[in-house]
Amino acid sequence: MIKAENLSFSYESEGAEVKVFENLNIEIKDGEFVAVLGHNGSGKSTFAKHLNAILVPKSGKVTVYGIDTADESRIFELRKNVGMVFQNPDNQIVATVVEEDVAFGLENLGVPRDEMRQRVDEALNTVRMYGYRKHAPHLLSGGQKQRVAIAGILAMEPRCIVLDEPTAMLDPIGRDEVMETIRRLNREKGITIVLITHYMDEAVKADRCIVMDRGRIVMDDSPQNIFPRVEEVRALGLDVPQATELVWELKRRGLNVETGALRSAQAVEAILKMYENERTK
Amino acid sequence: MLRDITLGQYYNTSSPLHDMDPRTKILGVIFYMVVLFMASSVWEYALAALFTAFVIKLSRVPISFITRGLKPLVMIMGFTLALNLLMTSTGNELFHWWIFRVTDDGVALAVKMAVRLVLLVMGTSLLTLTTSPIALTGGIERLLSPLSRIGVPSHEIAMMMSIALRFIPTIMEETDKIIKAQTSRGADFESGNLIQRVKAMIPILVPLFAGAFRRADELAVAMECRCYNGGAGRTSLRELRFRRIDAMALIVGVVLLAAMIGLKILAAGGIA
Numbered sequence: 135m136i137k138a139e140n141l142s143f144s145y146e147s148e149g150a151e152v153k154v155f156e157n158l159n160i161e162i163k164d165g166e167f168v169a170v171l172g173h174n175g176s177g178k179s180t181f182a183k184h185l186n187a188i189l190v191p192k193s194g195k196v197t198v199y200g201i202d203t204a205d206e207s208r209i210f211e212l213r214k215n216v217g218m219v220f221q222n223p224d225n226q227i228v229a230t231v232v233e234e235d236v237a238f239g240l241e242n243l244g245v246p247r248d249e250m251r252q253r254v255d256e257a258l259n260t261v262r263m264y265g266y267r268k269h270a271p272h273l274l275s276g277g278q279k280q281r282v283a284i285a286g287i288l289a290m291e292p293r294c295i296v297l298d299e300p301t302a303m304l305d306p307i308g309r310d311e312v313m314e315t316i317r318r319l320n321r322e323k324g325i326t327i328v329l330i331t332h333y334m335d336e337a338v339k340a341d342r343c344i345v346m347d348r349g350r351i352v353m354d355d356s357p358q359n360i361f362p363r364v365e366e367v368r369a370l371g372l373d374v375p376q377a378t379e380l381v382w383e384l385k386r387r388g389l390n391v392e393t394g395a396l397r398s399a400q401a402v403e404a405i406l407k408m409y410e411n412e413r414t415k
Numbered sequence: 416m417l418r419d420i421t422l423g424q425y426y427n428t429s430s431p432l433h434d435m436d437p438r439t440k441i442l443g444v445i446f447y448m449v450v451l452f453m454a455s456s457v458w459e460y461a462l463a464a465l466f467t468a469f470v471i472k473l474s475r476v477p478i479s480f481i482t483r484g485l486k487p488l489v490m491i492m493g494f495t496l497a498l499n500l501l502m503t504s505t506g507n508e509l510f511h512w513w514i515f516r517v518t519d520d521g522v523a524l525a526v527k528m529a530v531r532l533v534l535l536v537m538g539t540s541l542l543t544l545t546t547s548p549i550a551l552t553g554g555i556e557r558l559l560s561p562l563s564r565i566g567v568p569s570h571e572i573a574m575m576m577s578i579a580l581r582f583i584p585t586i587m588e589e590t591d592k593i594i595k596a597q598t599s600r601g602a603d604f605e606s607g608n609l610i611q612r613v614k615a616m617i618p619i620l621v622p623l624f625a626g627a628f629r630r631a632d633e634l635a636v637a638m639e640c641r642c643y644n645g646g647a648g649r650t651s652l653r654e655l656r657f658r659r660i661d662a663m664a665l666i667v668g669v670v671l672l673a674a675m676i677g678l679k680i681l682a683a684g685g686i687a
Contacts, residue, residue, distance in 0.1 A: 188636055210642045218640040225630045226637035230549050230581045237652035239641035244648045254652065272584040286641065 140194035155349030172346035217287030223279035277308025437554025570646025
């Protein structure tokens with residue numbers, strides 16, 4: 135369980151204090167898939183950095199699996215449990231060979247060689263990059279590099295993975311590869327996922343969305359309950375998924391369609407149902 | 416393309432030389448250089464050349480690949496050749512031109528220096544041709560590790576080298592992008608004299624450095640997130656193992672050194 139209590143953070147810029155957020159309270163349960171949304175400057179990335187003590191609270195408290203993130207003596211235990219994947223895949227790959235990079239975290243933890251070999255191979259298999267284990271990372275595609283970065287975290291056997299806009303620099307294919315991998319880790323391995331994103335089509339795949347605006351949590355609910363509130367979401371400077379937007383626009387223009395679709399298949403279903411109703415009338 | 420450049424030109428194949436422990440190869444190169452600089456008579460050079468040919472054959476690296484490495488050194492070699500040829504004043508005069516006197520000693524010295532340089536470059540380039548960069552840094556780390564007791568940061572040196580190697584292609588790609596971006600804005604890198612061209616590099620270097628610092632910062636955070644804490648208590652996926660082939664290589668090295676010393680004693684005996 136991850137728990138933030140009365141969390142506040144600010145930084146100084148040209149002598150003035152800039153508050154990122156104040157009195158934030160968030161609780162994330164084990165095995166949850168949470169998407170954190172918000173436009174630039176909402177504090178979502180700063181919040182993510184509190185989860186494995188890259189930043190420590192200015193006031194308030196973050197407890198991750200019973201470890202207080204401000205406790206420096208347990209920082210490695212904390213980071214072993216909470217892995218982090220960043221936006222730019224190039225800037226988080228350390229080694230010149232894929233498998234060496236996946237082993238980096240394990241080498242740091244002093245894992246014996248035989249066990250390391252096994253965990254590296256397993257992690258590479260999970261992200262489906264085993265065939266590339268001897269490759270040079272700079273020759274891989276963005277999606278592949280990001281999967282290698284995920285494997286590097288996975289090998290450390292974390293209970294939670296925080297991903298800070300992992301698909302922002304990828305093409306649509308790479309984005310799908312990464313999202314598919316994340317979802318599988320959540321479903322099959324029960325790893326808690328905290329996904330920071332501004333792609334709404336990714337957010338709908340989460341169990342729960344937390345919407346942040348200027349350092350406050352303004353919505354915290356399932357995507358099914360959040361996105362149909364199109365006007366509210368838009369007022370926060372966010373988009374809604376395309377499927378949601380389509381049925382909402384149809385409804386607004388006077389068609390008797392059911393709103394609330396999140397994926398294109400659901401939109402298709404709603405529209406077909408509308409025709410069905412028209413005919414039987 | 417820029418991104419295909421590999422530093423040190425590793426030639427990927429399988430050979431006894433590729434199989435050796437990087438530590439053996441690094442020590443071997445040091446050994447080889449000592450032997451090469453000991454050589455002075457024609458026989459000693461012949462021995463060194465023979466050994467070089469043997470090792471090249473053993474490495475299964477095509478000879479054209481190795482001679483390619485000599486090209487950038489043509490200038491230096493030409494300069495050394497000319498200097499030795501023209502500046503040696505001992506020995507019998509062969510011919511005279513303006514203020515220069517070319518002697519038989521000078522010719523001999525120039526040829527020897529050229530041969531020494533060629534052998535040196537060919538022999539040492541085999542180290543990088545047969546050892547992948549990551550194995551090389553691993554070998555250097557282990558060789559330097561006894562020195563960490565007297566304060567040499569051996570792990571940090573190796574880590575810096577391997578990160579540098581990792582980022583060469585990335586930075587190359589970025590340079591390529593910046594050049595294209597600046598060219599599309601009308602920057603001119605091709606015309607003008609030397610000073611103008613150097614000045615034209617500034618719009619490339621500034622964003623490149625800014626980008627490199629940003630990358631360094633992000634990488635440092637990513638490394639910390641993966642529990643990086645310096646060299647203490649670290650294990651390694653790559654195993655360095657001293658095998659029979661390494662022992663054999665070292666024995667060959669000792670034999671070579673003994674042969675070289677033998678030749679020297681023989682030569683000295685001949686004079687006496």
